[in-house]
Amino acid sequence: MSAYPSVKTVEEFRQQPEDYQAAVRKIVRSHALNELYGAQVFDEPAIRLAPTPYAKWLTCRVAMEEYHHHVRFKELADQIGVRADEMDARHKRPLNIFEVPLESWEQFCVIKMLGDLAEILQVEDLLHCSFVPLRNIARTTMPEEKFHAQFGLDFCVDLVETEPGRARVQKAVNGFYPEVPKFFGASGSRNNQLYRQFGIKLRSNEEMRADYVARAKSTVEPLGISLPTV
């Protein structure tokens, strides 16, 4: 439980110290942009790569939910004073994870399975956030994020039923997974220390990264897939 008192509304947020406000703005902006990048560079283009109408339509719905997550975070960003230029995807360089070019359906399934697992950890860390409007968005989006990761896992389970399919999934894991641990930020991060001090986040970047690696390993190993050494 956070030692920092709950900040229940945007009006109360405006009464908080500037460092608190800046920390919340940074996190909200990061989530808003990540959701947007994910939808733009992975989910929407994957509709074309999906092999069947079933997979295409499912991907379409997932893409729309990711856009909706972006809008939820962006609306909060607007309310708490994040400047428009800071929210413009054309001016803000995306995280490394979003620069992996999407080339195959197998790769997309791996991105949902392992990339959305990383997003789940990030959102989990906000479930008890001291800023209640942000906590509420985390609680709203969490079931959908879990569904998206399950979507990736379910399709990967189907893909690994054949040896060529398993080889394609392994290749996609080898290409994508090494980028994901960086998604949790630097070790010994000053920002992360502030987030925890203010009760915005619960865990250090190192703890989250270690948890992610363990959960990613337990996700892929039953599929006969291994994680490359990072």
Next chain:
Amino acid sequence: MKEAWFSALGEPLADREKGELAAYLQGLGLNPAMPLRRVSSWPEAGALCSSRSDEWWQAEETERERLERSTKLDPADRDWLDVNSMLHAAAAAAAARAGSEDAALVYVAAGAASYAAYQARLARASGAASGHPFLRKYALYSGGRWPLGMYHGAFAIF
């Protein structure tokens, strides 16, 4: 006409709907006289659309890409996202009425409706005539149907 998404799944097709479907296929350059397959359950719909339907999908995509060359829509528009949430709720309600507990298939149905609604929105924004195939497909969806695509030489509709 009042919209009633997913409300007529499994019911016999009216002549008006058959005419709409034939005109839709013709508008895409597909055979308007191809046999129709009436799908009667959610599991049957899910199994059928788990097969490839490349000729039909590509015919739609060719038209979508043509329209998108001149018209761009914002996928993160708030009103549009609210429409998508409504479509998901309609699919979930229809599946529940039919006793289907397949959450992924609800996503599939909602995604299909979203794609159809996007195509119709694109056609309207491009100034397409009322007989445009995307608007005909939208009429089938908003009238309660789920057009599933072409499989084994027949067009399937739930």
